[in-house]
Structure formats: structure tokens, C-alpha cells
Amino acid sequence: MEYVDAADARHMPGLKLALTVGVPGRWGESAKKVLEYKGIPYVPVAQYASEPNPELVAWTGCRNAPVAVWEDEPPRTNFQDIVALAERLKPEPRLVPLDPDERQLCLGISADICGEGGWGWKRRIIMGQRPRDNEPPDMTNPGLDPKVMKLAYGGSVAEAEIAEPCLAAMLDNFAARLERQRAAGSPYFVGETVTACDIHWACFSALFVPLPHDVNPMPDWLRASYSWLGPVLEQHRHQILLDHRDLMFERHLGLPLDY
Ligand SMILES: N[C@@H](CCC(=O)N[C@@H](CS)C(=O)NCC(=O)O)C(=O)O
Incomplete structure (x- = not known):
């Protein structure tokens, strides 16, 4: 996967998703697969495991992954917030039942x-x-x-x-x-x-x-x-x-x- 540095990604439009480089972090993989399943494009942003990640922190306030940022909205880091964001950006195929x-x-x-x-x-x-x-x-x-x-x-x-x-x-x-x-x-x-x-x-x-x-x-x-x-x-x-x-x-x- 090709990652963009946080310092560059923060100026990009659309959806940015910080993910741990080279490691299948479970929360990051889940966020990625939710977006991919729904066909929502995103820019993968580099987060380095256990490192200070100062540019990511300066931008999102968060050191670890995943962090999802849509346009210049507040960052989402929690699994449920990321699913809710995905549902809003592209309701179909629906991942949260209406019932x-x-x-x-x-x-x-x-x-x-x-x-x-x-x-x-x-x-x-x-x-x-x-x-x-x-x-x-x-x-x-x-x-x-x-x-x-x-x-x-x-x-x-x-x-x-x-x-x-x-x-x-x-x-x-x-x-x-x-x-x-x-x-x-x-x-x-x-x-x-x-x-x-x-x-x-x-x-x-x-x-x-x-x-x-x-x-x-x-x-x-x-x-x-x-x-x-x-x-x-x-x-x-x-x-x-x-x-x-x-x-x-x-x-x-x-x-x-x-x-
Ligand atoms: N923020 C997530 C959890 C994120 C999380 O635990 N991330 C770990 C995955 S193992 C991580 O980024 N580890 C690498 C690091 O801390 O640098 C949530 O609340 O749902």
C-alpha cells in the first residue's frame, strides 16, 4: 500500500485514513475494509507503530491508528464513528441495519x-x-x-x-x-x-x-x-x-x- 505523509495528507480533499504502515492493526484493517466494501475512496496516511507520529498528532490530536478525516471535519478514531461516517458518505451498501x-x-x-x-x-x-x-x-x-x-x-x-x-x-x-x-x-x-x-x-x-x-x-x-x-x-x-x-x-x- 502507498502511504502519504500526514504533513501532506492534511491539505488533501476528500477522505484521509491514517493506518499503521506494514502492520495489520485490527482497528485499521476494519476501517479500511468498511470503506472498501462500500466503495468509498480514501487516501492512506502513514502512521508508524509506537512512534510519536508528530505530524499526525499536530493534525488530528491522535498518535495511533486508525484516524479518519473527511474534508476538514473533526477526526474520527473510534470504530463506531468510522462506520457512521462511512454510512453518511455512501449509504449503500448499508452496513448498519435500519431495523x-x-x-x-x-x-x-x-x-x-x-x-x-x-x-x-x-x-x-x-x-x-x-x-x-x-x-x-x-x-x-x-x-x-x-x-x-x-x-x-x-x-x-x-x-x-x-x-x-x-x-x-x-x-x-x-x-x-x-x-x-x-x-x-x-x-x-x-x-x-x-x-x-x-x-x-x-x-x-x-x-x-x-x-x-x-x-x-x-x-x-x-x-x-x-x-x-x-x-x-x-x-x-x-x-x-x-x-x-x-x-x-x-x-x-x-x-x-x-x-
Ligand atoms: N482508536 C481505536 C483503537 C485504536 C488502536 O488500538 N490502535 C492500535 C492498533 S493495535 C495502534 O494504532 N497501534 C499502534 C500504535 O499505537 O502506534 C478505537 O477506539 O476504536
Whole structure:
């Protein structure tokens, strides 16, 4: 992917999206796939993992990614705000259902996947507590500033301990919902069409079982870190969660990933 520097991008018209260069950040990939699914063009802006990113901060007030800026409107950094912006810029194909019950379900599932305290956040807190029991040794990126990452996303040992049963319950819940949907004839989380939470799970399933290297070339340390579930979550490796991810990428989102 070709990235524009933040200092240049801030003067460009249209939609700008800051993304972490060379790393498939889950929030960034989700924002990208929401826009791509809807056919909304954007300028990819370079954000460098764990670095100060001073030009991006000067422009948006935000150091990390993603950051979406439409024209000269305020920046959007939260997954739900980015989906709402995309819906406004191009309502079709719709990713947030009009039906109130379905909308609450869709946004609730997305919040459970991407929101603070959700699947991605809790999984990251566990991944940040090193070393974990029996984990392989090669899971730390020598290029990242551990202090910055710990401060931004670290969490505590106590948070990591309570995270694991919550994550296991989330996997069971997502799988049970997909099983019910499958029995009703739909491969998607809500209703009969793709909604935002389908894209969010497809992208965040990398923290469960990452797509293979040929379509998702991740650095070895990151693949090891994303893949290592540990003995508790291993018991909740539901095949239907991977079937859903594969269908989403094959039918709707496209492969290989590019970052
Ligand atoms: N702002 C997002 C979360 C963003 C986020 O966690 N970004 C991480 C992805 S792992 C990131 O940019 N990491 C690289 C860095 O901090 O430099 C939200 O609230 O939905």
C-alpha cells in the first residue's frame, strides 16, 4: 500500500485514513475494509507503530491508528464513528441495519469485538502480559517501543486474569449466534446480508486464528503472538468462526491483505 505523509495528507480533499504502515492493526484493517466494501475512496496516511507520529498528532490530536478525516471535519478514531461516517458518505451498501432490533444487535456485536473491553482490547491485554505460561519465546517485536505500547494498551495482571474467561464466553457467544443464523439460512451475524459486525469479526479474527501467510504476510513475531491462544482459549476454537471469516474474505472483502 502507498502511504502519504500526514504533513501532506492534511491539505488533501476528500477522505484521509491514517493506518499503521506494514502492520495489520485490527482497528485499521476494519476501517479500511468498511470503506472498501462500500466503495468509498480514501487516501492512506502513514502512521508508524509506537512512534510519536508528530505530524499526525499536530493534525488530528491522535498518535495511533486508525484516524479518519473527511474534508476538514473533526477526526474520527473510534470504530463506531468510522462506520457512521462511512454510512453518511455512501449509504449503500448499508452496513448498519435500519431495523432497530437488528441495528442494536449489529452495533452491540461490533462493540463486543472492537470496543474498549471487547475481544480486541482484552486479547491485546493478555498478549501484553509476558511471558505467559508455556508460550513460545519469539513473540516480541524488537522494533516496537515497549514503554509506549505498555502505556497505551498494557492493562494490569488483574485485568489479564479476568479477561480470559470473558474472551472464552465471547467466542462461545459469537459461535452460537452464527450457528443459529446458519440454521435459519444466513451465514452472517445479523439478518440476511453483510453488516458492520461481519466485517469487524472477519478483521478481528486475526487475534483468534490469523489468515495464512500467502494471503496475509505478517512478520513472524506478530503471527506467533496473534496465533498463541493459550490452553483456555484453545478449548473455544469454534470452526464456524473461521468459516465466517473465510466467507467474508472470499466473497466480500478480497485477499491478499495489503498493508
Ligand atoms: N482508536 C481505536 C483503537 C485504536 C488502536 O488500538 N490502535 C492500535 C492498533 S493495535 C495502534 O494504532 N497501534 C499502534 C500504535 O499505537 O502506534 C478505537 O477506539 O476504536
